[in-house]
Amino acid sequence: MLKKRLIGVVTIKNGWAVQSFGYKDYMPLGKPECLVENLSRWGVDEIIIQVIDRSKKRLGPDFKLLSKIAELGLDTPLIYGGGISSIEDAVEVIQSGADRLVLDSIIHDKPKIIYKLADHLGSQALIASMPMSYSKEDLLWLNYRDKKTTKISQDVYSLIKTGIISEVLLIDWKNEGKFNSFNNELKDLLKKNIDTPLIVFGGISHKDQLFELYRDPSISAVAIGNFLNYGEHKIQEYKNTLTDMPLRAAIYRDTI
């Protein structure tokens, strides 16, 4: 049986891994490659690295970082997001060691290019990042570069519904970094409009929350960022409290 996934998220700004709070406050954690290596060693199911200043500064994907991570020779699936604005960028990111791409700015700027990306890389490699909030029963989609929110257009819903992206990374950006605060209304509202599997992220820290989220058939994965840094071996710790859920069991690697 296909397992649901527990994903570790590493957020990177100015070359440093950071804790991110509500998409506005950041605290440094250290070298991204060290965090990624730890997550892999702890047996996380997938790793998302999101480089949050690449699109904003028009720097393109962070190939230097990808190269450093590739040198680690990790055997955990890697999802990359940040600065992808063309097919060439996307192909090079995959060739540099990523297995899948998380797309954000490009969906705002050039939604039609997603079809071409799917032609080249296959839809299984494409994830749409959607930082959301809601107001008056309407979902609001954040463009993180200018911090403006808009309703999701029918074009974007249509794009997702065609099946050319495999999963939506639904981010509760307002609650990002806050303990036990993910707003279930967001996923419930989004589910009314699309049936694409959801990866949920933002303010997810407590095992009871994870239980509830994993029970939702529309959720294929739960992603956790900051809270994985508040202790060693957090992945195993979470998994050991979720043994009733359809998750891969915790693994323990020999580190000597």
Next chain:
Amino acid sequence: MSKLTIAIVDYGMGNHASVTHSLRSLGYRVIISKKKEDLNIADLLILPGVGAFPAAIKLLKQFDLFNYLQLQASKKRPIIGICLGMHLLANASYEHTYTEGLGIIPGEVIKFNDNKFHIGWNTLKASTKDKVFKDFNDKQFYFNHSYRYYGPDQYVRGLAESTEIFPAIIKYEKVIGVQFHPEKSQISGINLLDSMIKGVVNA
């Protein structure tokens, strides 16, 4: 015994970095190339793959590797195809549009019945009669695909189940295709990769 040399066929699609590191961690010498003179000296060819079938076939033809790979299989050279690389071994695929494949292992590549993706970790039901795979029965591997192999049972060495049961490993003579990513499947994946390489090279 001297180190085996593994050539990763560089046709412009695929995550070479991960496969390369996995192979080097196992002690193999690795070449990444699209040049036939490089590929010719390898003990085994690996067809990696993250991408769509028609684009991959187009690139194989563009680099004059399509006929080359067919010829190598007919010469019984060991080949391992990973994910899209496995699909390329089949006769054809219906991904996006009907496209002819290498035809090295009979069968076709079709969409899942429910049009869903199959992404994540799943349990392999491996053939316990084949020594290459028997130790990996019930181990978990990382899958990332929305199309699957459909072909004669005689070539199937492993199955996985999502909303339907589908082949996860196929084999014909010295050619193996795996639907999942052994290079991204942590300890089980690396061990299986090693078993497959030794199994087909020494066969």
